[in-house]
Amino acid sequence: MPTLERLISDAVRDLPPRRAPTGLEALVMQEIQRRLSLPWWRMSFAHWPTPARWCFIAASGALITVVARLCGWMAGGAPSGTALANAAANVHIPGAVSFKAMFSTASVLAESLPPIWLYGGIAVIAATYVALFGIGAAAYRTLYVGR
Amino acid sequence: MVNLKDSVKAGDFAGFMRAYQDMVFSTAVRMTGQDAQAQDIAQEVFLKAWENFEQLQHSPTAGGWLKTVTTNLTLNFLSRYRRRWRFFSEMRGDDEAADYEPGEEHAVPDLGLAGRDADERRALIDEALQRLPDHQRLPLVLYHFEEMPYEEIAQRLEVSLSKIKIDILRGRQRLAKALAQRGLDAQQLDA
Numbered sequence: 001m002p003t004l005e006r007l008i009s010d011a012v013r014d015l016p017p018r019r020a021p022t023g024l025e026a027l028v029m030q031e032i033q034r035r036l037s038l039p040w041w042r043m044s045f046a047h048w049p050t051p052a053r054w055c056f057i058a059a060s061g062a063l064i065t066v067v068a069r070l071c072g073w074m075a076g077g078a079p080s081g082t083a084l085a086n087a088a089a090n091v092h093i094p095g096a097v098s099f100k101a102m103f104s105t106a107s108v109l110a111e112s113l114p115p116i117w118l119y120g121g122i123a124v125i126a127a128t129y130v131a132l133f134g135i136g137a138a139a140y141r142t143l144y145v146g147r
Numbered sequence: 148m149v150n151l152k153d154s155v156k157a158g159d160f161a162g163f164m165r166a167y168q169d170m171v172f173s174t175a176v177r178m179t180g181q182d183a184q185a186q187d188i189a190q191e192v193f194l195k196a197w198e199n200f201e202q203l204q205h206s207p208t209a210g211g212w213l214k215t216v217t218t219n220l221t222l223n224f225l226s227r228y229r230r231r232w233r234f235f236s237e238m239r240g241d242d243e244a245a246d247y248e249p250g251e252e253h254a255v256p257d258l259g260l261a262g263r264d265a266d267e268r269r270a271l272i273d274e275a276l277q278r279l280p281d282h283q284r285l286p287l288v289l290y291h292f293e294e295m296p297y298e299e300i301a302q303r304l305e306v307s308l309s310k311i312k313i314d315i316l317r318g319r320q321r322l323a324k325a326l327a328q329r330g331l332d333a334q335q336l337d338a
Binding site for chain 2: 004005007009011012014015016018019020021024027028029031032035
């Protein structure tokens with residue numbers, strides 16, 4: 001007597017494929033046409049012209065350097081007396097001033113907060129997470145698996 | 148801007164797509180159990196094929212490439228939804244998996260497929276497959292249609308081996324039951 005495994009294997013062997021929806025080809029061709037008509041800068045990076053790729057890489061490197069230096073300056077890390085610190089002192093960026101104020105407020109708050117509040121807050125968040133997870137599991141077993 | 152080379156390529160690609168679209172759609176729809184999702188996946192597969200068309204166009208393994216990409220994309224698609232439920236599904240499956248004995252395949256029913264042509268068999272099996280729950284249909288399709296071994300299915304679905312075995316076993320039993328029932332109904336209609 002054949003096993004059920006053999007029976008199913010025999011039943012599905014050489015089964016003809018199901019016919020794809022009639023609109024599939026049109027949808028794919030439409031999407032291809034849309035992609036082909038895009039200008040190069042809206043295509044993926046792999047399809048960009050080589051000079052554009054190099055320019056993009058160079059510009060990205062420059063931007064990363066500027067942002068890194070700016071972050072160092074905002075955190076007060078620029079050594080005094082250096083050319084960078086002197087230049088930074090002469091530059092006034094409204095956004096940077098707000099960031100500086102925000103960082104200093106946060107650090108003052110963190111230093112003045114009693115540790116018990118901090119640990120208590122973490123414990124409350126963890127307990128809430130566990131409780132919600134437990135309620136979810138119990139509801140799943142009761143409402144879904146029990147059916 | 149669309150150039151001449153792209154137009155020729157698009158014409159060839161339409162023929163290529165016609166040759167493989169049924170196979171790609173069938174693979175996706177058997178795994179997902181949903182026509183709309185399978186169509187989205189098939190579209191994605193052919194867009195990837197378009198990007199690699201120069202290599203695929205004259206390749207004898209293009210069908211295998213498409214099948215692999217379809218399987219991978221479908222598994223990625225399904226894992227997005229499955230991940231959030233995996234914990235609960237494993238919790239439910241462990242009770243059953245503990246009772247699993249290899250070779251437990253008794254009470255083999257008549258599937259009611261004898262005397263039917265391939266298209267009728269395909270329609271009956273696809274309909275019965277769509278009624279299976281995801282956690283049984285997916286490993287069953289990977290095992291019987293894609294000929295993937297148990298260990299690889301467990302690895303790909305990130306589920307324990309014992310759960311995969313029990314899901315496939317239960318899936319087979321449900322599929323056989325559904326097919327036998329449909330065969331019986333059809334016989335009654337014919338009479």
